Amino acid sequence: MTNITRRHFGIMAGASLSALGLPILSAPSLAQGKPRVVVIGGGPGGATAARYIAKESNGAIDVTLIEPLKTFTTCFFSNLYVGGFRDYKSLTHNYDKVRKGGVKVVHSMAASIDRDKKQVVLAGGGRVPYDRLLVAPGIDIKFDSVPGYSEKAAEVMPHAWKPGAQTQLLVKKLNALKDGDQIVMIAPPNPYRCPPGPYERVSMFAHVLKKKGFKKSRIVILDPKPAFSKQGVFTEGWEKHYPGMIEWQDPKIHGGIKGVDAKTGEVKTDFTNYKPALVNVIPAQMAGKIARDAGLANQSGFCPIDAASMKSTVDPNIFVVGDASIAGEMPKSAFSANSQAKVAAMVIRAELTKSRAFPARYSNTCWSLIAPDDNIKVGASYEPVDGAIKASNSFVSQRNESADLRKQNYKESVDWYQGITTDIFG
Amino acid sequence: MRRAMPARRSATRLLAMAGGMALGLLASPARTADVEYGKHLSAECITCHGASKSDSTIPDIHGLGEAHFVEVLRAYRAKALPNPVMQSIAVRLGDEEISALAAYYTTAKRPK
Structure with a gap:
């Protein structure tokens, strides 16, 4: 083709x-x-x-x-x-x-x-x-993919993975945190909407905590996946901007996500019971x-x-x-x-x-903000090959890129938002 | 890789810096460029370029001269201009596609 x-x-x-x-x-x-x-x-x-x-x-x-x-x-x-x-x-x-x-x-x-x-x-x-x-x-959310989670539980432990009231609830809870409070995110399994999204969101959590001057708060990501999108540049950015604040656990570390209890606010893994002030559960998804x-x-x-x-x-x-x-x-x-x-x-x-x-020809780029003016991107061109949509000419941000480039990425992402929303809604 | 696709003057300057003589500075659009095909291909451009303003990082490409349009896209295709988004898009454009896009955009108006 x-x-x-x-x-x-x-x-x-x-x-x-x-x-x-x-x-x-x-x-x-x-x-x-x-x-x-x-x-x-x-x-x-x-x-x-x-x-x-x-x-x-x-x-x-x-x-x-x-x-x-x-x-x-x-x-x-x-x-x-x-x-x-x-x-x-x-x-x-x-x-x-x-x-x-x-x-x-x-x-x-x-x-x-x-x-x-x-x-x-x-x-x-x-x-x-x-x-x-x-x-x-x-998408629809597969609430039962996380034991104990439900549409009702989402009113306490928001997923905020569909736009609207859930996102506003998440922000309200984030802004109510005190120094020393813990955040736990349960990340979704593949495939899901916006692969870098959970990790950009954690970056934004950390940015808000840092901006408030919090020194003791910590963020734990419990991930059912062994790896995630733009992992190398995300983790580099976390170490640079939020040292010691973010802990990512893959299944080898947490041993399995056992479930959540919206009444007690607990999150259980095979090794640890957490009782964080904010729980963001992003379950599996479906059409x-x-x-x-x-x-x-x-x-x-x-x-x-x-x-x-x-x-x-x-x-x-x-x-x-x-x-x-x-x-x-x-x-x-x-x-x-x-x-x-x-x-x-x-x-x-x-x-x-x-x-x-x-x-047919397709394309995609995903920009993610780690911290002010520190934006990373991943993308590719796509086309049908032997009956399936395949990627070509893919690219991803690299470690140790200049601050100027990352700032340029951020500006580009803002201009892209203006462009694509005009393309979608007029 | 230092900057996203710059405004046209900067693009031309970068081209020269990159030794653009090998990259089609003498390029001229095909005489029989397929404007309808160019319009179709432009759907990929509009996603980012459709709402550009004078101070945008993503430049407005509506009304660009054909020769300049061809020159810049060929430079991205050769990776002589730095933005990986544009490189990824340009690499799969043949001369015919670039000419068609240039022919379309030279008279195209920004969507309102």
Whole structure:
């Protein structure tokens, strides 16, 4: 796929989508009016796809976005809110420009998908018919993956891994800590949303404690994984900025996470019982309920897709993008979701309006803030190779980089946030 | 690797410092650049460059001259300009893709 040129895909587009390895579906009859695309989920994947389909089809496709919330608070950059670098409002976006871009935005919960009738059933009972459906529900938390943890327990021990009230609760608890108080984070197993996210969050915890002048507080990370994203540069940064404050334990050290007790506030491992002032439990994750209920997920809890199109391998009329999908070597991130959404939007337009189709190409970069002006990044380009999305040209920040470079990374991340949120929400 | 993709003057200066003579300073966009393909490829650029302001670390690339656009992307592809994000993106762009992007961006307006 790497060396396919314009001439190649010009021929491919002129011939058929089958050259891209996509099943050919009959276009909806023009007698039925405009082809209809319905998008479930107004986050980085869904809102991007809805906007691009509406914009690029110039009104030839009827696009409906179903999202229960009237404003969307981004999970990405929420760690900067935890660290006091951003206010909550700056992470919150509305759908006014999505609407102005020609998308019908329906603020309702999508209750189920009737795949036989090609309709989305709304919580109120209404039905929205589609010719193509794009599903971008993000993740659901597997509460029972940590013994003793539950939705109720999350009110005491927040996960804060979905944007909104949970993030605000975490910040409230963080800001109430006194010097000497302990924080314990239970990190998630793979695969999960935002691989460097837990470790950036711990960095932000430490930054807040340091800024308050706390000398005695400690942070313990109980990790079910033997290694984590950008580990070398994170640990270097922790030693530099927060010496002795952060302790990361892999399974060999903690011996196994036995569970939590929200009533007593305890966290138990095979070797130690902790009773910290703040517990941040980030459990295992799975695709959003509507995708699982519709049978789009496999036994992993996530949704298999065709690498060249983001089309569900279960239903050729449905596409799944973002954290709910199994996107090969791409991490679950807003950047990935935005990138995948553009590929899906292009393929959907090609199927419905006979517009040109191009080979899929994806990209991702994840920036993480360790301390003020000390930002690290990891990223790669991606494309379909032998039926799976594979990484190429990957890069990651290195130890001993200059302060200037790390500061430049931070500025770049702030500009990226402005860019991607404009791309998603208008 | 010291700086992210700088503004165009800085990029040109860096190019010269990097010995850009080997990197396509004489490059000219293909006469038959496929603007539609360029527009498609630009979706990858917009994620970061779509909301750039004059003081952004990530520069505004809308309206850049074709020759300059080609020159800078080829320099990133050759890793003569330092940002790894841009290097990763540029490495998989062939001359045809770069020409298509340049042809599109020379007249493209920043999204509003």
